[in-house]
Amino acid sequence: MNLGQWIGLIAIVLCLYILWQIRQVLLLMFAAVVLATTLNRLAKRFQSSGLKRGFAVFLSVTIFFAGVVCFFWLIVPPFAQQFQELTYRVPQGFARFNSWLQQLETLVPQQLAPYIPNLNDLIAQAQPFVNEILGSSFAFVSGSLEVLLKILLVLVLTGMFLADPQAYRRLFIRLFPSFYRPRIDGILDKCELSLEGWITGTFITTIVVGLLSVIGLSVLGVKAALALGVLAGFLNLIPNLGPTLSVVPAIAIALLDSPWKALIVLLLYLVIQQIDANFVTPTVMAHQLSLLPAVTLISQLFFVTFFGFLGLFLALPLTVVAKIWLQEVLIKDVLDEWGNSHRQETELVIISQSPMSDIDWSVDNKTSEPEHPIDEPLPQEE
Template identity: 55%
Template structure:
């Protein structure tokens, strides 16, 4: 290798090391880029009608803010009132749990190993209750950090959305001159993939929210609309989001009538099976081809390296990584690799 090639290799290694050290900042920038691409779908639609980009950007942002405000009003405000009711009903709920345990002890316990009673369970969790103030302080500091990161992402999203071309050109210039045209093509494919994934994710969120709302309304579970909106939003996180979405409606249903909690769990299992085996293959097959195993592996991988935000952005990261691997490794290297005799 020539000296210039060695210097290029050394610069590449140093660059990768620096990127690894600031990976959280890079992930925030990537999150802002994904949001900008998603909102840009609206901007482009308004632009086709003859609207100038500046007006289309602000109109799209207004629509997004309005949707977030409505979602907040539908979810947070009712849940605050419901939480107060839950606190008042908590003693009766504990008594129902105690009665259920007693019922199990009388009818099922003779056939099972000894199960600790409720008092033993309460004694075991007392150390965790004693550490509650320290945990609340840690939660507060974490929340402040998350809020600052959220504000940074919003600012970066607005900056990229208003004028994306300078940032795109700056990224392309990080590559050798002979490969810059190819990088521009790959970035276009990444943007198309993220846009298609955004449309597919929105379709799934609306579908899950509608089915959840109808099912909870039939079961007469309180705050059915709020639970439906929450289920749709949490569906953004595959595998884990649907599991989290069932907790609140099942808890509220249990305090209303114990059989409703079981009915809610069964309802959500049915909805998620319909989504997994019919909706996702049907919608995402026309949007982004990601195998279920790849989706789960991406969630584990990016959560390990980037934490909670990595879990939230696992699918967009997987879409971008898939595009780059297909275009650079397969098309530009392996497909052109000729056997030399």
């Protein structure tokens, strides 16, 4: 490679290193973009009703903060009280489950006893993985000042993006060549529509799962039903992993009453997840986020490994945006068009080398051309 190529390679490596060092800031910027996109779409709906832009934005922000205040005022105090109850009831439930397994070992034949799992061994084996996954989450929530600063940064960036979104959009589009800028504008429209679908669908499914969980657990008489229901709705933000994690504390508390109640609680959660997966999610999201389950799970593991606790919750919108860019830019504009130019050149060469190309297509016939060409004026009659 020549000197210019070496300089370009070094510049690319330095840019990747800088982006890696500021990955947490970039993730917070993406969270602000998602929130600003949602509020901007809501403001556009108000504008379509005849409201001015400033008042529409103010109304959207007011609705958002009113929802946050109502959540912390109505839900958080009883949830915090019942969550403290969970902290000592869940370990009791695990201890009851372990003693139940030990009693089961005495009832089964000796040949099958080694195959019955021991809860303490399972916890010990899963401890390194759990520590790796949740270590960053504890670090994220441990420092209250750091959390407040991150939330404040997201809100400030959201306000800036929401004040004049078109200016930031034009600035981003200008980073691409002029011939490709209309294409980038269309891709951004698709990303905006998909993020709106994710926000709307996530909000509705979270409310539905939380309410169904609270109602079902209350009917079954499970203690701390409100805390378990809010926890189930909150963990539903994490596809695949969230529903599995939410059922564990509910089963542990139900085991304090009887194993049959724990089994009924497990069936309740399975029914709720089936309702959400087969009826609620396809209806509210309208298949806008059609992702393969394996792709969703791999993306969650990837983003939680490299971005920590916040990356786990933003894994799905990040995957949706990445899917749109890969599908539109890499697949449609690069891979699908890879052989088109070569194919067109080949067809031209074949046509030029065909024997039919040597035929003189000009016919010496008066009827082949008009008597008076359109470029010449007609003769004037005397």
